[in-house]
Amino acid sequence: MEVYLDNSATTRCFDEAAQLMMKIMCEEYGNPSSMHHKGVEAEHYIRYARETLAKILKVNEKEILFTSGGTESDNIALIGTAMANHRTGRHLITTRIEHPAVLQTMRYLEDQGFRVTYLPVDGQGKIRLEDLEQAVCKDTILVSIMHTNNEIGTIEPIAEAGELIKRINPHTVFHVDAVQGFGKCRIYPSRMKIDLLSVSAHKIHGPKGIGFLYVNDKIKISPIIYGGGQQKGMRSGTENVPGIAGMARAAELMYENLDEDVERLYHLREMFLQGVSKIEYVKVNGCSGKEGAPHIVSLSVRGIRSEVLLHALEDRNIYVSAGSACASNKPMPSATLKAIGVEKEMLESTIRFSFSIFTTEEEIRYTLKALYDIIPMLRRYTRR
């Protein structure tokens, strides 16, 4: 049995999305900017995708900006806002547990002369609204808070934060990195006072290399990529038509039975956590119940290096991640785990399981059994 539990790193593409893309690449391969029929055909896919995604978010279709994925969406959101509003203010706010796509971009903006406040989080990875309230000021042009943390699955109080930010400073732009939350939660930017929302397709069973940024029509941002003026000049470059169509199809499928699917994921997670609780010296990171994402479980397993546990599971065809996939090819302790106060020796012993709608109860049982076998064995051999 092959058990893929690394869905926060990436997911298997829906067959339907892949087939649609194949058809577009081989048959309806026109450039949407072309005048002829082939161009029109391609443009239809883009328009349809815009409509689909706008409907899911309950926003206007003009407000969907296609990008190459989560990282680019975050970059445009942050740099684009900073550049367009630097005369209004030079203060930015984010959290200590953001994805590197946000954190590193913030570092870049610091070098450009912006001031950045990094909000701390509590032991479960949640920001405190009091901290946010204190941080927002007249000079604040942007607040960026992730919807769901990619390493521990904590869901941040986005709606409350949005309310709070706008109450203190109505001109502050609110960006939300929803790469892990989109497709698992219902997110409505206008209701939650979100101005910018980053989404990636390959985390929701769509293709890699495509994503989008929701951009509130009322805010001002500058482009960071220049060229042929596609997408109203906000993001030049021939649109990735197959990617866009595949992403829209995947999003449609994700939201078709969302409540039911999410219920089932929570059930699987509960079942997994129950099973894990029988293993000694294992700590669950992040929030329990519905305060945490339905598809992410982060465990610190005392006395075992995460890489070793990962490979031992791999031996049984179970694929997981050590910490967060985006950081785990570097020997760098995770900022998120540090921020929630995971003790030093557990930092390197933390492993992430992330489920998808394809995950089954049988797979969970198989994984638990593997953990029961492997953990005691690995604990026998340690550095002394």
Add this chain to the structure above:
Amino acid sequence: MFTSFLIKYAEIGVKGKNRYLFENALVKQIKYALKKCDGDFQVRKTDGRIYVDAVSEFDQEETVEVLQKVFGISGICPVVSVEDEGFEKLGERVVKYLDEVYPDKHKTFKVAARRARKNYPLDSMEINMEMGGIILDAYPEMTVDVHEPDIMLHIEIRDKIYIYSEIIPGPGGMPVGTGGKAMLLLSGGIDSPVAGYMIAKRGVKIDAVYFHAPPYTSERAKEKVVDLARKVSQYTGPIYLHVINFTDIQMYIYDKCPHDELTIIMRRYMMRIAEHLAKESECLGLITGESIGQVASQTMHSLMVTNEVCELPVYRPLIGFDKMEIVDISEKIDTYETSILPYEDCCTIFVAKHPVTKPNLKIIKRHEQNLAEKIDELVQTALDTKELIII
């Protein structure tokens, strides 16, 4: 402009009656290396020299880069070859040559003619003088310096006439394949690829063995070793890389022996297995990247204890090198960047906080007896399940 390279080889020039063997090996290695380049080439051996002639369009930079990795070559001279159409024409060609190669003429020069074809109307001295005059007439800013010229302009009169002045240094050493074969213990570290390079430089063909320990070492650690072997193979030619699964042996030693002796006993089993593979593939020795005192398992005492299990000679070309000297070579041969990728290798995963630095052979041997029950079987299994990667 250049269509040929004159290949200089220093050391193999003096090998007496065996000379042709070395030259043939060098020609073979050059031909093999040039397969990687765009273009078609002919490699010929004439008058005690080796010429590489391009017989199609080719990329000079790429070709030189490849030739710079062929052991046995001490210098590569890009050569212009012309037909003999009289001395006057030759003078015109030489003047043009200098203009093409040296846009800035404020240089000193010396003509070094060599008349291998004795029926040429001028002798070497006459060519030197006449050609010097022609050059001085053409470029008054140039001056002659017979002791330390900026430009040593070689003119060789053979069937054709060859003009060259640049000598690009080669790697030196001797052509691979003239010195037998040895088994390299290749880890993912900085030292072992350098050790392999250095022995190969003396004309030795290389095979390699890597010990991996899943799940403690990752697939990427193995990939890294394959990448390193590939880099080394640019100099050595094809490498047979034996991958041995060492986990069970390591665990068994962990269970049965004192922890501070784990590494040293492990090393002894690695050497035993490497020697077994070496003998099987007709290697005449083992190669390691050890350097005295670098880590606990590389003290004189430890080396004596690990050496004791081998019958074959163990070559340790880095034995007197400092880490920085090794790093310099690894940068030169482009293995450094790969070596420092952070994947754990099987020597470090269970290493004791305080491993023995002065192991006592008698005690080590006594503790190895604890392994008597199963170790032969485990070693055999490891050998039976080895993976062979041809690089």
